[in-house]
Amino acid sequence: MTQTMISVQNVQKSFKKQQVLKGITFEVKSGEIIALLGENGAGKSTLINIINKIITPSEGNVTLFDDQYNEGQVKNRTGVMLQNNIIIDRLSVKEVIELSRSYYKDPLTFEAAMDIAQLDDQADLLMSKLSGGQQRRLSFALALVGNPDLIFLDEPTANMDSRARYRLWQTIAELKQAGKTIIITSHQLADLEDIATRIFILQDGVIAFDGSIDTLRKIQGEGTIAFRSQLSMDHFKTIQPLTNLFQQDHYYTLITQEVNQVVKQLVPFLDDIQDLSIQQTPLETLFRHFSREDENHEKH
């Protein structure tokens, strides 16, 4: 049976004169994997911190699980990996895992938590002596040590090497299989794309998009045609139908619902086109539509 895990009602947050969140409302059901996207400074961490009562909103309400749950019950079923690692200077990796385990009713075994952290060789090392990536791995294990049903991961892969990142996404896939509910912020959109069941795009203080990646593709274009060319933008501007056209240096990206029709119109330019590729529009490209940094494009 699906349960409402998170209910956010009209959450607003201002820091001095800057209003970061302007009225955020949504519900998350059990088993959903939410990718929370937004540019740097969009307010993703602020929203996650408000949901977890780390900062208070200027307006609005948040309910986790059921409003009958007390704070202790909520904490017991929730795992949080914040953007900044929390370091307790005097504790070793082993000690902090044991300490965290003791807090929860139904924790993972010590071995399972160590397996997530992948820090066997550093078990006796003080937390403060870990590298940035190792601290991140420990933070991930600590978020999961209580065997939570609801998990918040704020840029979990920051500082991780590619092997650690691979393992983390694998663990998240296992959590998904197990029916956990997860909210993740990450700038690694290719990995998020494989795992998320629902995308939130935070822009200008509101959720500018809430839906599946398939819905986003239906709105913005199923197919992406990319190529390099020395020809100017003017040559490609008249191509129809496009939902978006990006140019960066000599690299063009055309997004469309009608791939065949667009490819046919590129035929006259083929001698001046290199590295042509056609693919289902990736999340990375769909997200660029909402990006302010990428001004060199034509929205259709």
Ligand SMILES: Nc1ncnc2c1ncn2[C@@H]1O[C@H](COP(=O)(O)OP(=O)(O)OP(=O)(O)O)[C@@H](O)[C@H]1O
């Ligand atoms: N305690 C604070 N005091 C003042 N301003 C703050 C505070 N916390 C956040 N902000 C501001 O709020 C905005 C949103 O910050 P936030 O960290 O939520 O963004 P983000 O979407 O998580 O960004 P990033 O992708 O860079 O992590 C930023 O402009 C930030 O400077």
